[in-house]
Amino acid sequence: MISKFKIFVLALTICATTLSAATWKYAMGEGLNDPQGIYATAFKEFIEENSRHKIKIYPVGSLGEETDMMEQTRAGLLQFLGQSTGYMGGTIPEMDLFTLPYILPTNTQQLDYFFKHSKVINEMLPSVFHQHGLELLSIFPEGEMAITTFEAFHSPNDLKGKKIRVMPGSPILVETYKAFGASPVPMSWGDLIGALKTNMIDGQENPTVWIEAYDLDNLTNVLTYTGHGHFNASASANKQFFDALSSRDKKLIKAAAAYAHKVILKEAQKLDAYGLGRIVRTNPSFKIVTLSKKERAPFIKAAQKVQESFADKSDSNQDILKQMRMDLKQAMKNGN
Known part of the structure; x- marks a missing residue:
């Protein structure tokens, strides 16, 4: 027979265990089947398989726009946030680093090495995030950026006067497309489809996985790879x-983030390739262009001014850009 003391101790243990279990809220700027959703799902599965905690995921549109989710997370209404780095520049200026044109490589192995071993990500940005009330868990690539337009272009001159939609919240994106000769139009994701249907804009940029998943190829005529960057998320x-x-819970969250990071690095490459493959199969009239080295040259030259502009904005920007370039040299050397 169990003594009253043992029953009392058991009751206390059960009570403590129950109290220690929590349901944490995780909001993100994409759907469950998109890269951020795959990361969040892997993160959730790891947490729930290794603890009594639960994760409730709020996909894109559930809790407002990207800026709304950022503020809710900083205010403590949400515990976790998944967000494109392109949306974060307005709040955390240093995050525009990942939006700079012609900085990140197009080689996926080099890119993965960078996101795993970068000192900028692992040593410098965590303290920057702390200043904004956030704990950085991961930064990962979602796919190479492509530009979809109604008409083909091969030079900055071809883009003159063309209204290209860019994500709101990133001054660097505006500077980039101005440097590329276009007229950038910051616009929320929710307004993009309607703007393309009504010809309010002449094009937009996104990774291939998004272009295919949301039928952007059916709303434009040409997809162009300029090699200028990747779509990244945090x-x-x-x-x-x-x-x-x-x-213990801190270690659990860090381990879940590391696990989810490994999952998304593998899956993001597949999604991008599958997206392009589906476009080729289902939309044969859609034109796909990859600019040649010669055609990219004037875009790369124009991008140098944007890189300099980013560095000139603050000492912090200058320091992390310098370190990023060193990180990328290591990635090019070892990421093969």
């Missing part, structure tokens, strides 16, 4: 929430 936590956790 995962972060509210810092006050994270700091208040037990050391």
Whole structure:
């Protein structure tokens, strides 16, 4: 027979275990089947398989626009946030680093090496995030950027006067497309489809996986790879929430982030390739163009001014850009 004391101790243990279990909210700027959704799902599965905690995921549109989710996370209403780095520049200026044209390589192995081993990501940006009330968990690539337009272009001159939609919140994106000769139009994702249907804009940029998934190829005529960048995303936590956790839960979250990071690095490459393949099979009249080295040269030259502009904005920007270039040299050397 169990003694009253043992029953009391057992009751306390059950109570403590129940109290230690929590449901954490994770909002993101994409759907469950998109790269951020794949990352969030892997993160959720790891947490729930290795603890009593639960994760409730809020896909794109559930809790407002990207800026709304950022503010809700910083205010502590959300515990976790998945967001494109392109949306973060307005809040965390250093994150425009990942939007700079012609910085990141197009080689996926080099890119993966960079996102795994970069000192900028692993050593410098965490303290920057702390200043904004966030704990950085991961930064990962979603796919090479492509530009879809109604008419083909092969030079900055061809883009003159063309209204190209860019993500809101990133001054660097505006500077980039001005340098490329176009007229950038910051616009939310929710307004993009209607703008293309009504010819309010002449084109937009996104990774291939998004272009195929949301039928952007059926709303334009040409997809062009300029080699100017990748679409990248981040995962972060509210810092006050994270700091208040037990050391065990902190380790759990870091381990979940590392696991999800491995998952998405593999899956993102597949999604991008599958997206392009489906476009080729289902939309044969859609033109796909890859600019030649000679055609890219004037875009690369124009991009140098944007890179310099980013570095001139602050000492912090200058420092992380310098380190990023060193990180990328290592990636080019070892990421093969």
